[in-house]
Amino acid sequence: MAKGRTTTKTTRSTRNPREIFLQHLRKTSNISESARIALIDRATAYKWREADPEFARAWEDAIDEATDALEAEARRRALDGHEEYVISMGQIVRDPETGKPLVQRKFSDSLTTLLLKAHRPEKYRERHDVQQSGAIAVTITSDDNAL
DSSP: OOTTOOOOOOOTTTSOHHHHHHHHHHHHOOHHHHHHHTTOOHHHHHHHHHHOHHHHHHHHHHHHHHHHHHHHHHHHHHHTOEEEEOEETTEEOBOTTTOOBOEEEEOOHHHHHHHHHHHOHHHHSOOOOOOOOSOOOOOOOOOGGGO
């Protein structure tokens, strides 16, 4: 080790489990996994959230940030697509001239639909018109022998 240089070993006593939990929650929005990474029980995280309004706000912000990242990835897959190998009869098809595997760009219509429904629900949500006409009759009977 170089002279005058020190290293800090991360231990349970020197790390901040709340911050580690929030950092991981920001990436994954997964409470159980974030608690495992922070070396705490899920119940502990929920107790912190209930007892500390600032921690509760940071928790919600972390979930929002992770959800924004998911939405950005969904948008990328819907608009930019992704490349897949061309498969025929269980085999990758190769370019006859170069011998390289053929790829095609695939787009996600279902992600496009979900994003439209999320951002323009008034236009793209599913509509169900239910109309009732006529009378509704309700008959209540009593069986005295059942008592």
